[in-house]
Amino acid sequence: MIKIFAVQPEIMAHPEHFREYFKDFGADKGRWIGLFPSDWKRRVENLIQGTPPDRLKPNMKNAMRDKIRGPKFKDRFIRIPEKFDARGTDWIGDAESLVASTLAEGVLAASNPRSNQRVLVVGEFDPECPAYQPVTNRRVPKTPQSLFEAVRSVVRVARSIDIVDPYVQSIGSAADSFAKLLNLMFRELRAYGSTCKKINVHLKKPDVFLPAVQLQNFKSLLSPIIENGEAITISFWDLNPAADRNHDRHLITDAAAIMSSYGWAEDSGGKPTTDISPKNSDTHHRLTACFCRRVTDEFGKLTDDATITI
Numbered sequence: 001m002i003k004i005f006a007v008q009p010e011i012m013a014h015p016e017h018f019r020e021y022f023k024d025f026g027a028d029k030g031r032w033i034g035l036f037p038s039d040w041k042r043r044v045e046n047l048i049q050g051t052p053p054d055r056l057k058p059n060m061k062n063a064m065r066d067k068i069r070g071p072k073f074k075d076r077f078i079r080i081p082e083k084f085d086a087r088g089t090d091w092i093g094d095a096e097s098l099v100a101s102t103l104a105e106g107v108l109a110a111s112n113p114r115s116n117q118r119v120l121v122v123g124e125f126d127p128e129c130p131a132y133q134p135v136t137n138r139r140v141p142k143t144p145q146s147l148f149e150a151v152r153s154v155v156r157v158a159r160s161i162d163i164v165d166p167y168v169q170s171i172g173s174a175a176d177s178f179a180k181l182l183n184l185m186f187r188e189l190r191a192y193g194s195t196c197k198k199i200n201v202h203l204k205k206p207d208v209f210l211p212a213v214q215l216q217n218f219k220s221l222l223s224p225i226i227e228n229g230e231a232i233t234i235s236f237w238d239l240n241p242a243a244d245r246n247h248d249r250h251l252i253t254d255a256a257a258i259m260s261s262y263g264w265a266e267d268s269g270g271k272p273t274t275d276i277s278p279k280n281s282d283t284h285h286r287l288t289a290c291f292c293r294r295v296t297d298e299f300g301k302l303t304d305d306a307t308i309t310i
Contacts, residue, residue: 013047030134
């Protein structure tokens with residue numbers, strides 16, 4: 001869905017490479033620059049600052065630094081879990097280990113000393129090659145495993161997860177399918193040492209809303225998949241007419257918004273398959289403002305008694 005690349009800091013400090021490759025990254029473009037090592041931005045900025053003025057003029061230095069640090073471009077980057085951070089002085093070797101862990105898809109570097117097929121040498125590789133090209137729109141069966149595989153690269157680096165699917169209910173086959181998807185997500189978060197310990201679920205508020213009944217049903221459904229220190233919150237929204245009509249169904253993380261056109265569970269949405277696609281940063285910000293930060297009511301409203309925690 002979204003490929004993570006380890007990009008050698010020296011690459012993005014070079015004006016021609018910066019101009020050629022930086023525009024290729026962003027959640028909606030299906031590629032992230034992994035912050036590898038964790039101080040990747042600082043290293044790039046120092047390299048830019050240290051470039052002689054006859055090679056890089058001050059105004060260009062400022063423009064490059066603004067794009068590295070500016071909030072407008074934050075969707076180009078993704079944090080790498082601490083357990084996978086670069087440790088040694090051999091950056092390319094560490095990056096190859098990151099790829100071997102399956103966390104990153106490939107490496108952009110100035111050289112490929114070990115002839116690793118996943119290391120792409122800038123200025124030499126074909127940008128149309130499969131190793132670099134993402135698939136940003138996928139049609140997949142709505143089985144828990146297929147849905148999970150479609151968003152796996154996003155889940156494993158998430159620091160927060162919210163799932164919007166108005167029509168999942170607390171009982172029935174769709175509920176069982178949804179629980180299996182959440183279980184796969186929790187297992188992935190544990191495996192990659194994520195700090196994300198809670199998944200927030202956003203549903204449509206039933207016409208007859210009985211909080212105690214919903215809590216009992218969801219507790220029976222979801223308690224078996226939760227380990228100590230983990231939680232699932234379920235919020236029941238009074239959707240506004242437009243959101244209800246559009247059937248908004250999204251996976252929202254701190255770094256991306258992924259839409260599933262026909263939902264996140266089998267037997268919901270009336271279709272056996274669904275289209276999965278990342279949305280642009282504006283959509284991500286709008287969804288986050290409503291469902292995660294709750295500072296807007298663009299999609300609906302949430303009353304104080306309409307959230308339960310498992």
